[in-house]
Amino acid sequence: QVQLVESGGGLVQTGGSLRVSCAASGRTFSSAAMGWFRQAPGKDREFVAAISRSGIRTAYADSVKGRFTISRDNAKNTAYLQMNSLTPEDTAVYYCAAKLGSGTAAYISGYDYWGQGTQVTVSS
Numbered sequence: 001q002v003q004l005v006e007s008g009g010g011l012v013q014t015g016g017s018l019r020v021s022c023a024a025s026g027r028t029f030s031s032a033a034m035g036w037f038r039q040a041p042g043k044d045r046e047f048v049a050a051i052s053r054s055g056i057r058t059a060y061a062d063s064v065k066g067r068f069t070i071s072r073d074n075a076k077n078t079a080y081l082q083m084n085s086l087t088p089e090d091t092a093v094y095y096c097a098a099k100l101g102s103g104t105a106a107y108i109s110g111y112d113y114w115g116q117g118t119q120v121t122v123s124s
Contacts, residue, residue: 002032002098002100005022005115006094006115006117008021011122017085022036033051033099035096035105045108048060048081050070050104067086088123091121095116098112
């Protein structure tokens, strides 16, 4: 069982930066690939970024590539999403997710555990 708790969301102006964190409970964090997804009002939840268990491999949605960076600290059981050059289109609830087993995934059904989400709002 893995419990995930996101934090760090908030209100930021266009062009600003924000870092959201995902703290995981349990001893399986280092055995899980981690992913970030987001869901804007009236839209489906979409993939943002993923990172492998070791942190060596990462993947990004085209819409955030070059602006967002996913990372993890296995000693702290925490994953991060650094978001730069934010625009109003990035406004959404951001969710972290854990995927047991090998490999990363860019789809919702690939993940086994989810956090409750943290709101990120970018004002124009």
